[in-house]
Amino acid sequence: MTPMPAITCMSAEALSARLGEFADLLQACVHGGASVNFVLPFPGSEAEAFWRERVLPAMGAGTRTVLAAESDGRIAGSVQLSTETPPNQPHRADVTKLLVHPAFRRRGIGRALMLALEQEAHLRGRSLITLDTTTGGAAEPLYAALGYITVGVIPDFSVATTGDRLEATTVMYKQLSGQGRAA
Numbered sequence: 001m002t003p004m005p006a007i008t009c010m011s012a013e014a015l016s017a018r019l020g021e022f023a024d025l026l027q028a029c030v031h032g033g034a035s036v037n038f039v040l041p042f043p044g045s046e047a048e049a050f051w052r053e054r055v056l057p058a059m060g061a062g063t064r065t066v067l068a069a070e071s072d073g074r075i076a077g078s079v080q081l082s083t084e085t086p087p088n089q090p091h092r093a094d095v096t097k098l099l100v101h102p103a104f105r106r107r108g109i110g111r112a113l114m115l116a117l118e119q120e121a122h123l124r125g126r127s128l129i130t131l132d133t134t135t136g137g138a139a140e141p142l143y144a145a146l147g148y149i150t151v152g153v154i155p156d157f158s159v160a161t162t163g164d165r166l167e168a169t170t171v172m173y174k175q176l177s178g179q180g181r182a183a
Contacts, residue, residue, distance in 0.1 A: 019052060023047040029100070034099065039161060040162060063083050065124075066080050077098075081093050081126075092128040093121045110139065132170065132172070135169060150172050153171075155168045
């Protein structure tokens with residue numbers, strides 16, 4: 001049995017130093033069919049630009065946390081916690097971009113990343129986590145198994161990674177235990 005990769009909370013500096021690896025992860029996932037806002041063809045330059053232009057500035061602003069799973073010195077997966085919420089939602093956070101490299105799938109890495117993300121959300125005082133995922137996609141059963149509750153399905157929400165059809169998205173949430181609600 002392969003040991004579970006270590007999960008690390010990345011600093012902006014550490015992510016910058018490994019930008020190419022994170023770009024490779026994103027590109028491999030999109031080419032592997034992950035519907036995470038990108039459409040094929042999806043060159044490495046676009047994957048790198050995503051991390052550099054969208055993720056790193058949010059990390060610098062303190063509104064994005066990136067967790068990474070590493071196996072044998074290689075980035076096997078990552079997930080992001082976005083705490084960029086309006087003033088009336090200081091208790092909520094969003095899950096974005098759960099990515100597991102196709103070569104590392106079916107090993108519990110997605111689950112481990114999500115559990116670490118929930119711990120991070122709790123540490124940041126967040127008691128409600130929201131997300132959306134492709135309806136019928138590989139991640140939907142994982143989220144359900146972790147206790148995320150389906151709010152509903154939005155039809156024709158986004159263009160499929162292949163660019164040839166529209167896909168529905170399932171909106172989900174989870175309330176973390178041990179966190180109170182605002183009065």
